[in-house]
Amino acid sequence: MPKYYFHYRTDDGVVRDDKGDDLEDLDAAERHAAELGQAIIGRALGEGDDPKAPRSIEITDATGEELLYVVFWASPEPVEKGKPGTVVEPVTLH
Numbered sequence: 001m002p003k004y005y006f007h008y009r010t011d012d013g014v015v016r017d018d019k020g021d022d023l024e025d026l027d028a029a030e031r032h033a034a035e036l037g038q039a040i041i042g043r044a045l046g047e048g049d050d051p052k053a054p055r056s057i058e059i060t061d062a063t064g065e066e067l068l069y070v071v072f073w074a075s076p077e078p079v080e081k082g083k084p085g086t087v088v089e090p091v092t093l094h
Helices: 026-046
Strands: 003-010 013-015 055-060 066-072 074-076 086-088 091-093
Touching: 003 026, 026 055, 026 066
Parallel strands: none
Antiparallel strands: 003 013, 003 055, 055 066, 066 091, 074 086
Protein backbone atom coordinates (compact mmCIF):
# COMPACT_ATOMS: atom_id res chain seq x y z
CA MET A 1 0.00 0.00 0.00
CA PRO A 2 1.39 3.43 -0.88
CA LYS A 3 2.20 5.97 1.81
CA TYR A 4 0.78 9.48 1.54
CA TYR A 5 1.76 12.58 3.50
CA PHE A 6 -0.68 15.34 4.46
CA HIS A 7 0.95 18.76 4.93
CA TYR A 8 -1.34 21.40 6.44
CA ARG A 9 -0.97 24.88 4.93
CA THR A 10 -2.27 28.27 6.03
CA ASP A 11 -1.24 31.82 5.21
CA ASP A 12 0.99 31.62 8.29
CA GLY A 13 3.00 28.59 7.20
CA VAL A 14 2.99 24.83 6.87
CA VAL A 15 2.81 21.95 9.32
CA ARG A 16 4.66 19.03 7.73
CA ASP A 17 3.46 15.47 8.14
CA ASP A 18 6.52 13.35 8.90
CA LYS A 19 4.69 10.07 9.53
CA GLY A 20 2.27 9.73 6.62
CA ASP A 21 -0.49 7.17 6.24
CA ASP A 22 -0.66 3.96 4.24
CA LEU A 23 -3.77 4.17 2.09
CA GLU A 24 -5.22 2.17 -0.77
CA ASP A 25 -4.88 4.86 -3.46
CA LEU A 26 -5.00 8.58 -4.18
CA ASP A 27 -8.80 8.64 -3.95
CA ALA A 28 -8.57 7.30 -0.40
CA ALA A 29 -5.90 9.92 0.36
CA GLU A 30 -8.20 12.66 -0.95
CA ARG A 31 -11.06 11.45 1.28
CA HIS A 32 -8.67 11.33 4.24
CA ALA A 33 -7.55 14.92 3.54
CA ALA A 34 -11.20 16.05 3.48
CA GLU A 35 -11.74 14.37 6.88
CA LEU A 36 -8.65 16.11 8.24
CA GLY A 37 -10.02 19.40 6.93
CA GLN A 38 -13.28 18.86 8.76
CA ALA A 39 -11.42 18.17 12.00
CA ILE A 40 -9.21 21.24 11.55
CA ILE A 41 -12.21 23.50 10.91
CA GLY A 42 -13.99 22.04 13.95
CA ARG A 43 -10.99 22.81 16.13
CA ALA A 44 -10.58 26.29 14.63
CA LEU A 45 -14.22 27.13 15.34
CA GLY A 46 -13.87 25.87 18.90
CA GLU A 47 -10.85 28.11 19.41
CA GLY A 48 -12.52 31.17 17.87
CA ASP A 49 -10.36 31.25 14.73
CA ASP A 50 -11.70 32.67 11.48
CA PRO A 51 -13.55 29.80 9.76
CA LYS A 52 -13.14 31.46 6.35
CA ALA A 53 -9.36 31.74 6.57
CA PRO A 54 -7.68 29.92 3.67
CA ARG A 55 -6.44 26.46 4.57
CA SER A 56 -5.29 23.51 2.51
CA ILE A 57 -3.77 20.08 2.76
CA GLU A 58 -1.04 19.21 0.33
CA ILE A 59 -0.88 15.49 -0.37
CA THR A 60 2.54 14.15 -1.36
CA ASP A 61 3.95 10.70 -1.95
CA ALA A 62 6.94 9.12 -0.21
CA THR A 63 9.36 10.88 -2.58
CA GLY A 64 7.85 14.29 -1.78
CA GLU A 65 6.11 14.67 -5.14
CA GLU A 66 3.04 16.90 -4.84
CA LEU A 67 -0.05 14.94 -5.88
CA LEU A 68 -3.11 16.98 -4.82
CA TYR A 69 -4.12 20.07 -2.90
CA VAL A 70 -7.36 19.92 -0.93
CA VAL A 71 -8.51 23.43 -0.10
CA PHE A 72 -11.16 23.85 2.59
CA TRP A 73 -13.04 26.45 4.57
CA ALA A 74 -16.20 26.67 6.64
CA SER A 75 -19.32 28.55 5.70
CA PRO A 76 -21.86 29.39 8.36
CA GLU A 77 -25.35 28.09 7.77
CA PRO A 78 -28.52 28.47 9.79
CA VAL A 79 -28.54 26.04 12.67
CA GLU A 80 -31.41 23.57 12.63
CA LYS A 81 -32.18 21.31 15.53
CA GLY A 82 -29.97 18.23 15.37
CA LYS A 83 -27.75 19.62 12.59
CA PRO A 84 -24.34 21.28 12.81
CA GLY A 85 -24.12 25.00 12.14
CA THR A 86 -21.10 24.85 9.87
CA VAL A 87 -20.42 23.10 6.59
CA VAL A 88 -16.89 22.23 5.51
CA GLU A 89 -16.49 22.53 1.78
CA PRO A 90 -13.37 20.77 0.43
CA VAL A 91 -12.17 21.54 -3.08
CA THR A 92 -9.49 19.42 -4.69
CA LEU A 93 -6.92 20.95 -7.03
CA HIS A 94 -5.14 18.52 -9.31
